Amino acid sequence: MALATSHTTFGDLARDELAIEVTCPNCGHRRTIDGNAPGLRNRRIAGARFRCDQCGSVGLPSIGKQRRWTGRLAEHARKLR
Ligand SMILES: [Zn+2]
Secondary structure, three states: OOOOOOOOEHHHHHHOOEEEEEEOOOOOOEEEEOOOOOOOOOOEOOOOOOEOOOOOOEOEEEEEEOOOOHHHHHHHHHHHO
16 A cells, blocks of 8 residues: 555554554564554654664565554444443
């Protein structure tokens, strides 16, 4: 998915339940960036770089739907009751 112009900061992504997954081109390690994290929320996506936890190479970010974060889902379920 391409970067949408309406998403300027990581917080904008998190609000739309999108997450950034970073794949390392060197070792293949993947991790998901939490856009709600303090310090990331107001950070611009453009120009951001993510270093691999394992080998220190610069990873390649891609944007997708949040899946693993059950906290939000649980919150949503509570509201439905
Ligand atoms: Zn790596």
